[in-house]
Amino acid sequence: MRIRCPKCDWEPDGGAYWQCHCGHMWNTFDTAARCPSCGFQHETTQCPPHVGGCEKFSPHLDWYEGLDEAVESINKEVVSVKK
Ligand SMILES: [Zn+2]
Ligand SMILES: [Zn+2]
Secondary structure (H helix, E strand, C coil), X not given: CCECCCCCCCCCCCCCCEECCCXXXXXXXXXXXXXXXXXXXXXXXXXXXXXXXXXXXXXXXXXXXXXXXXXHHHHHHHHHHHC
């Protein structure tokens, strides 16, 4: 699944560009936006401007391209397992 900024198409390169209010810095896409230090689940993710992003905040799930299709195919698998 491709991950990119829904506003400007910037793609994360694996760097630890996101900071939690607890002060911890990490790659938010490693943990689906949950802070590994304090456990806080972040609802929005900022596009980091200092590495080429647009600085705008977007809902974390909007960063995953094709997420709806992925959820749909998982649901289909669950249905076929039940049968
Ligand atoms: Zn934190
Ligand atoms: Zn952006």
